[in-house]
Every structure is written in structure tokens, then in C-alpha cells.
Amino acid sequence: AQKITQTQPGMFVQEKEAVTLDCTYDTSDQSYGLFWYKQPSSGEMIFLIYQGSYDEQNATEGRYSLNFQKARKSANLVISASQLGDSAMYFCAMREGTGGFKTIFGAGTRLFVKA
């Protein structure tokens, strides 16, 4: 069965420092994709970054990068130069198969950025 695991319920980081949020996954599909979403206290879901299983380069979007290690089945999110506005819940998610009809989410990591 497909599964996403986020083992860090909460993380603290000092403003302007980098932080890594962990995500491991389990799937028997050869084609799959991994996402990270941010959920601020206001509740909306904000797409951050996507990595396909066949993408050779790690995905980057501004201050966000996805450290994809296929053999270890991990897809960690790295946020560089943390800002106070980065305080939020972060969810790792995985789409199933080529069609990608279904997406499963991890339980999330709450990030606190300290001034």
C-alpha cells in the first residue's frame, strides 16, 4: 500500500537559517510524483513544489528545494533563509501512478520560525 510518513510533528528554526522537513514514502509504482504543500494558520492549501519520479534534477522553486533520494524513498523539503511568514503546517503528498488520479498526504509537520 502507498504511504507517506512525516516523522517530525513540530520543528523550530531561527529566522534566516535553513531548515529541512523530512518525508519518506512507500510505493510499488514506477511512475509517481511528490509534492509539498503549505497550510498557514488561515487554513488554505498552497502548492510549493513538485518532483516527478523520473526527474533527474532535484526540483527548486525560489527558497524551496526538494531533496529527492529515490533509493532511500525520501523527498525532504529544504527551506533556505527562513522567514517569519514560513511558520505553518507543511504536508508532503504523493500522486499515484502515471494518471495521478489519487493523491495521498502525510500527517504534516508544523514549522515555527523564531525571530
Next chain:
Amino acid sequence: NAGVTQTPKFRILKIGQSMTLQCTQDMNHNYMYWYRQDPGMGLKLIYYSVGAGITDKGEVPNGYNVSRSTTEDFPLRLELAAPSQTSVYFCASREGQVYEQYFGPGTRLTVT
């Protein structure tokens, strides 16, 4: 573009009542999804649709029904509401070739 809109934003239901959560998108996306998010948890897929007239079950479909008569609308029906259905409900949509999902603002439902 309004994106994905959901109504209502908040609702309190009594046990056994029924209601429909509305979801509309104006991006001409074929794929639409309903998720629920319980307190402190990630999202769980209830139902999804790959186009008008086509729907399928997700992880937690029991107690819900959906229909997709148009590309724009994907309503979620709760029959015989139960306290276990207290949750925040998110609707989302995406294009066929792009995997990123666009989410609505959510509906907070309480069943008492």
C-alpha cells in the same frame, strides 16, 4: 479567475441531517477532488472525478456521495450526518497534464 470556490464556509448540522457542499472551478479543469482534514491531520481523499459524468471513490467515501454533471461543478452530498463527519472539507482541481492541485478555501463542518 476566481479559481476554486466552495460554499458554505461554515456549517453546523444536527445528527441525521443532510447537506450538500458546493464546489465550482472556472479553470476548465477535468480533474476534481474532495478531501477531508480532521484536526491535526493530513488530508484524506473522499471522492474524485476525471471529467463530467465520471466519479470514483477515494480512501474514505462512506457516508458521502458526489455527482459531476458539468466540468465546473462537483458537489459533495452528506446523508445522515454523524459526529465523525466533523471536519474541514477541501475541494481541489487540476489540469490533465499538470499534477499540481488548486484548492478551494475549505468548508468547516461541525455535526452535533
